[in-house]
């Protein structure tokens with residue numbers, strides 16, 4: 001069965017004014033779709049054709065890894081955001097962030113630093129690496145599952161994620177993501193899974 005582009009978890013204009021419908025039209029409708037199309041072209045007729053997306057990611061390199069991981073990363077990123085999201089979490093997520101970083105403000109500082117300093121294209125993550133929460137940054141399509149860590153939250157810092165809405169101002173995009181978009185319910189689900 002061919003790999004499919006998952007539906008967005010909200011309407012294309014639901015993250016506005018923070019992330020515009022135009023950004024999602026291109027980022028989801030063009031970029032994410034292209035990774036899915038490439039993945040299907042690369043796996044058709046191969047031993048990966050009927051594998052799970054995770055199995056393809058863990059058993060591939062080069063173009064097949066890049067496209068399969070980018071399919072996974074973008075689905076995870078859409079779910080990392082929600083309309084009216086952001087701000088400090090509550091409950092078990094707040095407790096885990098407190099234990100790992102000493103509080104929400106310290107988490108914000110570390111997450112911003114990772115997302116800002118990822119040179120060129122990539123991702124910043126909140127992960128569980130087995131002994132509590134950590135911040136990770138990865139280049140291009142690389143992702144936590146390749147480093148024995150479980151992803152809890154991600155921000156895409158490829159320029160295509162923010163250039164329409166924020167132009168070159170990546171730090172403003174990161175601040176907006178944290179203040180207005182983070183889906184802490186998704187983080188809680190990932191922590192519990």
Ligand code: MN
Nearest residue numbers: 031156158161
């Ligand atoms: Mn992207």
